[in-house]
Amino acid sequence: MDIRQVFTIVNQMQLDGTISDYAIGEAVGATFYLEPVATLDVDIFITFRAEPGQLLLNPQPIFDYLTARGCTMQGEYVVIAGWPVQFLPPPSPLVEEALGHAVTVDVEGTPARVFTAEYLAAIALQTGRAKDKARLLQFVEEGRLDPALLQKILGSHQLDGAWQKFQRQFLDNAP
Amino acid sequence: MTFDLTAIIKSKRDHRTRLAMLPIAEKLRLLDGLRARDVLLHKALPSRRAAGLPVKKLKVES
Numbered sequence: 001m002d003i004r005q006v007f008t009i010v011n012q013m014q015l016d017g018t019i020s021d022y023a024i025g026e027a028v029g030a031t032f033y034l035e036p037v038a039t040l041d042v043d044i045f046i047t048f049r050a051e052p053g054q055l056l057l058n059p060q061p062i063f064d065y066l067t068a069r070g071c072t073m074q075g076e077y078v079v080i081a082g083w084p085v086q087f088l089p090p091p092s093p094l095v096e097e098a099l100g101h102a103v104t105v106d107v108e109g110t111p112a113r114v115f116t117a118e119y120l121a122a123i124a125l126q127t128g129r130a131k132d133k134a135r136l137l138q139f140v141e142e143g144r145l146d147p148a149l150l151q152k153i154l155g156s157h158q159l160d161g162a163w164q165k166f167q168r169q170f171l172d173n174a175p
Numbered sequence: 176m177t178f179d180l181t182a183i184i185k186s187k188r189d190h191r192t193r194l195a196m197l198p199i200a201e202k203l204r205l206l207d208g209l210r211a212r213d214v215l216l217h218k219a220l221p222s223r224r225a226a227g228l229p230v231k232k233l234k235v236e237s
Contacts (some may be wrong), residue, residue, distance in 0.1 A: 001207045004200075028206065035194035036202045038209035040217075083210065108200040141188070142195055 003028070005081035006042055007112040009069065018065045019087075020047040023102035024114045025095075025123065030135050032105055033117045033144045037135075041077065041084040045099055045115075048089065057089050094119075094126055094157045117144045122153045125162050137170050 013019055023029070027039035048057050066078045077084035090096040098119035104111045115123070121139045124132035139145050154163050177183065194202070 001211055003203050003207055031202050031206055032199055033195070035191045036205040036209060038213055039206070040210065040213055105199060107203060138191075142192060144195075 001082035003042065003081065003083055004107055004110050004112075006044075006083050006085055007107060007110050009066070009071075009080055010044060010085075011111060013062070013065055016065070018061050021099055021102070022046045022113050023099050024112060025088075025098075025120065027135075029114050029120050030138070032112075032114045033120070034135070034138050034142055041086055042080075043086050043088060045088050045090055045095055047099060059087060062087055092126065092157075094153075094159075095123060097153075097156075098123060118146055118150045118153055121145055121150060122157065122159060125154070125159055125166060126157065128162070133166065133170065136166065140171065 007024075010019075010022055014022060023045050024032075024042065025045050026043040027037055028042050031037070046062075048059075063073060063078060066080065067073065072079045074084060077086055079085070090099055098115045101119060102113045102115055105114055106112075117139060121136050124136040124139075154160055194205075197205075
C-alpha cells in the first residue's frame with residue numbers, strides 16, 4: 001500500500017491526455033496541510049478531456065486506462081496500489097475554481113496536484129457535513145489559512161453566511 | 176503524566192501540531208499505515224466494508 005503510486009499513475013494519465021487536470025481533495029488533500037487522519041479512499045477531482053460532440057461526462061476512458069494497467073474496479077472505485085480511488089468531476093463552481101488554483105507539491109520526487117488550504121477549507125464549509133466542519137476547524141486551529149484569501153473565496157461563492165454561522169458555532173467563545 | 180485536563184488538551188494539541196508539521200512524505204506514509212489498520216478492522220464487519228471500501232454513492236454520471 002503506497003499512496004504515492006496513486007499520484008504517479010494519475011500524473012501519467014494526465015501526461016497521456018486521458019484527463020486534463022486533477023487535484024487531490026478531501027481527507028488526503030487536507031493531509032498536505034494538517035495532521036494525517038484515517039481515511040478509506042482517495043478523492044481526485046478532475047477535468048475531463050472534452051470529446052467533440054459529447055454532452056455528458058464519460059469516465060469510461062479513465063477506467064479503461066487504469067484497468068489496462070492492472071488496476072481493479074471495486075464498485076465505483078478504482079483500486080490503485082491498494083487504495084480505492086474515486087474520480088470526480090467538480091460538483092460546483094467553487095470546486096471548478098479550486099482546480100484552476102491547485103498547486104503542485106513534491107512528494108520525494110513525485111509531483112502531486114492538491115487544492116490549496118483555503119480552497120479545501122471553503123469546500124469543506126460548502127459541503128457542510130460534520131467531518132467537513134471538523135476539518136475546517138482543524139485548518140483554523142492550526143493557523144493554516146490566509147484569512148484575506150479565504151474571505152475572498154467565500155465572498156465569491158456566497159459562503160459568507162455559512163462562515164458566520166460556523167464562527168458562531170465553533171469559534172466564538174460567547175454563549 | 177498528569178490528570179490536569181488543561182494540560183492534557185494542550186498536550187494533545189501540541190502533538191497534532193507536530194504531526195501536521197511533519198514532511199508530507201512522512202504524513203502520507205502514516206496515512207498508508209492508518210488505512211492498512213482500517214482495512215484490518217473492517218474485515219471484522221460483514222458487507223462491502225469487508226473490502227475496506229467506504230459506503231457512499233457514485234457521484235460521476237456517465
